[in-house]
Amino acid sequence: MENSEITILLVDDEPDILEFLGYNLGREGYKVLKAKNGQKALNLIKQHRPHLVILDVMMPVMDGMETCLEIRKNPDIADTLIIFLTARGEDYSQIAGFEAGADDYITKPIIPKVFVSRVQALLRRLKEVPKNTSIITLKGFTIDKSRYIVIKDDQEISLVRMEFELLLFLVSQNGKVVSRDKIFDNVWGEDVIVGDRTIDVHIRRIREKLGISSIKTVKGIGYKFWEG
Amino acid sequence: MENSEITILLVDDEPDILEFLGYNLGREGYKVLKAKNGQKALNLIKQHRPHLVILDVMMPVMDGMETCLEIRKNPDIADTLIIFLTARGEDYSQIAGFEAGADDYITKPIIPKVFVSRVQALLRRLKEVPKNTSIITLKGFTIDKSRYIVIKDDQEISLVRMEFELLLFLVSQNGKVVSRDKIFDNVWGEDVIVGDRTIDVHIRRIREKLGISSIKTVKGIGYKFWEG
DNA sequence: ATAATGGTTAAATAATCGTTAACTTATTAG
DNA sequence: CTAATAAGTTAACGATTATTTAACCATTAT
Numbered sequence: 001m002e003n004s005e006i007t008i009l010l011v012d013d014e015p016d017i018l019e020f021l022g023y024n025l026g027r028e029g030y031k032v033l034k035a036k037n038g039q040k041a042l043n044l045i046k047q048h049r050p051h052l053v054i055l056d057v058m059m060p061v062m063d064g065m066e067t068c069l070e071i072r073k074n075p076d077i078a079d080t081l082i083i084f085l086t087a088r089g090e091d092y093s094q095i096a097g098f099e100a101g102a103d104d105y106i107t108k109p110i111i112p113k114v115f116v117s118r119v120q121a122l123l124r125r126l127k128e129v130p131k132n133t134s135i136i137t138l139k140g141f142t143i144d145k146s147r148y149i150v151i152k153d154d155q156e157i158s159l160v161r162m163e164f165e166l167l168l169f170l171v172s173q174n175g176k177v178v179s180r181d182k183i184f185d186n187v188w189g190e191d192v193i194v195g196d197r198t199i200d201v202h203i204r205r206i207r208e209k210l211g212i213s214s215i216k217t218v219k220g221i222g223y224k225f226w227e228g
Numbered sequence: 229m230e231n232s233e234i235t236i237l238l239v240d241d242e243p244d245i246l247e248f249l250g251y252n253l254g255r256e257g258y259k260v261l262k263a264k265n266g267q268k269a270l271n272l273i274k275q276h277r278p279h280l281v282i283l284d285v286m287m288p289v290m291d292g293m294e295t296c297l298e299i300r301k302n303p304d305i306a307d308t309l310i311i312f313l314t315a316r317g318e319d320y321s322q323i324a325g326f327e328a329g330a331d332d333y334i335t336k337p338i339i340p341k342v343f344v345s346r347v348q349a350l351l352r353r354l355k356e357v358p359k360n361t362s363i364i365t366l367k368g369f370t371i372d373k374s375r376y377i378v379i380k381d382d383q384e385i386s387l388v389r390m391e392f393e394l395l396l397f398l399v400s401q402n403g404k405v406v407s408r409d410k411i412f413d414n415v416w417g418e419d420v421i422v423g424d425r426t427i428d429v430h431i432r433r434i435r436e437k438l439g440i441s442s443i444k445t446v447k448g449i450g451y452k453f454w455e456g
Numbered sequence: 457a458t459a460a461t462g463g464t465t466a467a468a469t470a471a472t473c474g475t476t477a478a479c480t481t482a483t484t485a486g
Numbered sequence: 487c488t489a490a491t492a493a494g495t496t497a498a499c500g501a502t503t504a505t506t507t508a509a510c511c512a513t514t515a516t
Contacts (some may be wrong), residue, residue: 042461098346098348104349118333148449161447161473220493389463423464425505426463445472461512461514467488468508478495479494
């Protein structure tokens with residue numbers, strides 16, 4: 001996930017702090033929302049579903065602790081990440097904060113770089129791309145085995161089963177020339193017999209979709225997947 | 229997940245600290261492992277796969293920072309949670325710590341209750357039952373698990389149970405192609421036997437409600453949830 | 457009880473994919 | 487240069503696979 005896809009809501013009654021934190025997070029590319037009390041924060045959260053809420057503990061109307069509890073109480077938004085802001089040295093209030101369901105606790109005075117680091121540490125796991133075991137990245141394109149697509153210039157190209165399997169086999173030989181016989185044995189199986197033009201037709205269709213240079217012919221020998 | 233199922237590895241060269249932290253975490257029910265330097269820690273991590281590692285920054289043989297980098301470098305254990313321990317006031321070493329991939333940073337002197345609170349805050353999300361996100365937001369629409377409803381262009385579309393479950397399964401595979409067999413096993417269950425056209429009919433009804441492009445057919449392979 | 461709803465089935469229809477055949481174009485050997 | 491061989495192209499066929507439709511029970515609701 002990109003930073004620009006991540007929304008952070010800042011909640012503090014002091015406009016200066018809002019401005020200061022917003023500036024620092026904005027510089028990292030995050031989308032930033034602001035609210036000046038817990039009540040307004042809750043409305044914004046329900047509406048915009050931010051990924052992270054940074055709450056000042058001390059606020060009029062509805063303080064940070066109370067806001068945090070409200071967030072955790074509502075199943076729709078309960079999994080929102082929450083960071084508390086508080087004055088230094090109030091160790092006991094930290095405990096209360098975590099018990100209310102905070103994910104982190106940052107003490108004032110705030111040092112921009114430290115602040116941003118903590119935010120990033122908390123968001124890091126959000127950004128992780130779900131593990132994809134089946135993606136092959138080549139020079140010109142990416143093959144996604146599990147989705148049956150090839151991505152070229154940010155374009156999704158879908159191949160049909162036979163094309164995909166043939167391509168996959170050629171790619172798996174990383175650049176080596178493979179004879180038609182080997183291709184037949186590996187893609188079709190030793191016992192299946194098909195005409196000799198069958199491969200050509202599939203190769204042609206792959207070339208049509210991925211570009212003429214994707215597969216190179218070595219006349220009299222076989223084919224190879226293009227490399228550099 | 230229960231506390232007793234969660235393993236925490238403590239790494240510090242001072243036996244007293246190890247003892248002190250271990251006692252406090254043990255009281256909460258966590259399983260605790262101990263190592264007196266980064267090198268030994270790495271071996272233990274590979275062997276026991278703890279959920280959280282608490283690393284003292286200052287250590288002989290292999291310091292915390294280096295250990296952290298090693299953990300993040302190894303894909304098998306890279307997702308282990310990491311907390312750094314350091315002396316108070318070194319704000320800038322915090323930044324280095326987070327950049328090395330830490331998830332939290334605790335400064336000495338350590339106050340037991342605060343320490344435990346931070347650990348719990350970090351582990352809280354680990355304990356959550358995975359399937360409790362009742363709302364899934366996709367590109368084109370939103371799925372509300374709790375109400376069996378899909379929202380598309382501000383329109384509430386209601387699917388019946390089977391349609392909903394099939395959709396949910398497809399969505400949960402995020403874009404991967406799933407064979408009919410897998411769909412049967414996961415949506416209907418291994419022992420239930422229904423005709424082969426049953427899936428098609430449900431797919432058809434989902435497409436009718438959510439648009440033809442919501443589910444894509446990969447002929448001969450299976451279906452996949454569309455992702456633009 | 458009757459009606460409505462949901463899940464499944466069967467059968468008809470449609471689309472697609474893999475293959476083939478016939479033909480054209482390259483490449484190589486004699 | 488010509489013949490022979492190998493690969494490329496095209497369009498069409500047919501088998502397979504998917505879609506659609508409507509009807510049928512079994513549940514659940516009225």
